[in-house]
Each structure stands twice: as C-alpha cells, then as structure tokens.
Amino acid sequence: MTTPGRGLHGHVLDTLGPAITAGEYPAGSVLRTDELAQRFDVSRSVMREAVRVLESMHLVESRRRVGVTVLPACEWNVYDPQVIRWRLAGADRPRQLRSLTVLRSAVEPVAAGLAARHATPEQCAELTECALGMVANSRGHRLQGYLVHDMAFHRVILTASGNEMFARLGDVVAEVLAGRTHHEVMFEDPDPAAVTLHVQVAEAVREGDADRAERLTREITVGALQELDILAP
C-alpha cells in the first residue's frame, strides 16, 4: 500500500508492528531497545525511531529504567491505517473485519445522505460510471472488475460527503471490500439485489434525494453485516 521499508526503521516496523498487533507480545511484555537493535541488526538510533513510531500509535510505552512496554489492545490507535493493515494481515483479521464492517454500517448511510446534498456534477458522473461498471461485471465471474468498481463507488460516496473524516475511511472500506471478495464469495457472482441497490444509490445522489440515498445505502450495509453473520435474531 504505502511505500514499504522506506528506510531501516521502516523494515523494523514491518516486522514489529504485525507481531505486536497479532498479540505475539502480550500486553505488559517488556522489550529492551538494545536487545531489539541487536535482533534486527540495526543501530540504536534506528531502533529508537521505530519505537517512537510505535509509541505514537499507542502500541507501546517507553519508560526509563523499565524498557518498552506493550500496551493492551484497548489503548491502540485502531484508526491508524497502518495498524488496521497490520491487523488485517494477522491473526485477528476476522475480528478486525467485523469491527470495520459495523463502522461502515454506521458511517456510509450518513455519508450517502450528505453526498446527495453536496456531490458535484463530476462526482455524480463518476458515481454513475462506477455503478454501470458494477453492472457490466456482475455476471460471468468477473469478480476482479466488479471489485474495482465497487471500491471506487464507495470511495466516491465517502469523498462526496464533504466530510474529511468520512473521506479518510475510503482506504479502509476498500480494504474491507477487497478482503471480502478474496475470502468469502470468491467464486460466485455478486448478489444482483446488491448491484441494483448501488445503481439506485447513484440515482438518488444524482437527484439530490438525501433520504433515499441514506435508506438505500443502509440496505447495502445491512447486506454486508449479514454476510458476516452480524445481526439480531
């Protein structure tokens, strides 16, 4: 995704970050900078930079005379894209996927409603194009093409909402969608009902019908929740 291993400290992070988020070092574990520097065969300066970054993500805490302490998961900056990526790549991928899908179900409908009010003509056109692309790739095992348009669709919605916080979730949603396609229903064509919903959302946004856009997007996200068996009986 981002440039991996931009410098030695980046390489260290690519190993340590996933290890910590995977729970390899339980909360409370204590690491020593010098030992880590030796283990990764880097200088202490480089190791310190890596620790500082982990510290800014609230993954660890560095204290004098003690060492580098691993913090409990409830302290982590779970919205940090890097942390999300590490967790998605590791053991608690399912848990992370569920959390993110629930977040989507909260955010995307509201974002769609805002998009209906604020989307520029260009964004409306983009949205329609994405929806059409989804339709065109919805049959005949064209999962890859479908996915690309699906990700683009949701990204445009989030951006067009005009809310910077929503917009920044574009990458996250894209990774959730990609993950879903790669693991769950890889071989079957997407649900035709879902495809129709996307087309209708594009319509609603184009017409500036905020309520309808929100309601339809809520239906989409309900579908995503059901795929992961997150629902009340």
Place this chain on the structure above:
Amino acid sequence: MTTPGRGLHGHVLDTLGPAITAGEYPAGSVLRTDELAQRFDVSRSVMREAVRVLESMHLVESRRRVGVTVLPACEWNVYDPQVIRWRLAGADRPRQLRSLTVLRSAVEPVAAGLAARHATPEQCAELTECALGMVANSRGHRLQGYLVHDMAFHRVILTASGNEMFARLGDVVAEVLAGRTHHEVMFEDPDPAAVTLHVQVAEAVREGDADRAERLTREITVGALQELDILAP
C-alpha cells in the same frame, strides 16, 4: 490529556504539530532537519525522532536530498487523537468540531442500538446513574456537573456497544462535548428535551430495545447538528 513533554522530542512535537495542523506551513513547504534541530535547540537524533512521529501521522514526508515536506491536509491521519487535539486547539477548531459532530451523528445512534443488545447490567446501571446525574444538574447553572455526566453517558454508550472502533471515539466525543459547553451555550441551562432524551435512551438500553435506543440517540445527535447549524433547509 496524555503526558505532555515526555522527553525532548515530545516538546518539539507540542510545538511543531500544532503549527503544521494550523496551516502555518502550507502543504509543500520544505523543512530541513538540521535547521529544525538548531531552532529547537535539540540534537539531530531527537529531531529525527520527532520527524518520524509526524511522518507516521502523515503530516510530513521525509525524502533524501529534499528535506521534510509538509503534506496536504487530505493526507493527514485525522483520526489520530493527537492530531485531533492539535486541531481542536488551533485555528480550524470550528471546522474540526463540525466534522466530529457529523461523525458522532453517524456513529452514536448505531452504537446505542448495539449497546441495547450487548450492555452488561453494570453498564446499564452506570448509564442510568449518568442520566440521573444529568437531570440533577440540569437546572441552576450547574453546567460543570452536567457536562461531566453527559461525557460519561456517551462514553458508556460507546463502550457498551462492544465495538472497539466505537469505544475509541469516547475521548473524541468527550472533547467535543466539553468544547461545546465552553464556547456556545455556556450560560444557559441545557435543553430540557435533550435531558429527557438521555433518560429515555438509558431506559431503552436497559430494556434491550435496540430500535428505540437508536432512534432516540439519533434525535440527540440531530440536536447537536442543529446547534452548529448543520442541517438541510
């Protein structure tokens, strides 16, 4: 909030972070590590650590032969609590407050619905206690006491949702609420209707009525949006 100035690099961040998020260095500005180190009267090692942290927040990008480039706001990790705090303390506080309030309006109703399903008896009790505290402080200019219980109420809802991503928004919501009280309607007693809504939400959660909890919480957040004049005509 968090320990300020934990080490020299922390002090540098406390100055540089707010400066960058306030737009003092426009996107594309180039800084040099050595110059910064001199300006802050710290060694290059310390300065490098600070830059690494800013880099992990996507506030800047460091490239060889070029320097430390300030990135455009659309790249920033706007969910980083540190970044949020810096922005709330700076010039675009109003903009940040609006973004966060819209985010609240999306997340909190869904969180309340989940809380109705998953809240433990202890959490239900806490919730009721918070609501009662709000009632008790709702008259006679007891804004401070009211605020404390209001913040606690929303934090419990977010935690009880059982979703880690929601739970981590507790601090953010608390700061939004605190900011609102300190700036807008500081002198008037809170809207009685809002107080009643909180009591009713606590009720709905206790009874496990997810739909009602969600609907009522949506009313609360609509009120918050209206206070900031965020609404469609």
Place this chain on the structure above:
DNA sequence: TGTGATGTATAAGTCTGACTTTTTGGTTGC
C-alpha cells in the same frame, strides 16, 4: 517488625561527529 531514608544498578535519553547513500540539478560533450 514495619517504615522511611539511602544507595546503586539499569535502561532509556541525549549528544556528537564521522561516514554513507540517494537524488537533484547543472555541466559537459556529442
């Protein structure tokens, strides 16, 4: 025996200076 003052070892924190590597931008030569 319990409690407070004192000492000490430890690991992070800081600074400095030398060296390496990458990259930009200009210069040269065809």
Place this chain on the structure above:
DNA sequence: GCAACCAAAAAGTCAGACTTATACATCACA
C-alpha cells in the same frame, strides 16, 4: 537538443560516550 556524467546537498546510518530518571534492594531507626 540530448545524453551521460559529476558534484553538492540533505537525509540516513552508525558507534561511542555521557546523562538522567527510577525501580529495587539495602539499611537504619523507631
């Protein structure tokens, strides 16, 4: 005008010496 080449600039890396805070143990005193 274009290619190859060169030199300067800034980040990146490393090693070593020194400083500082602090957890823990020790000891003295009540």
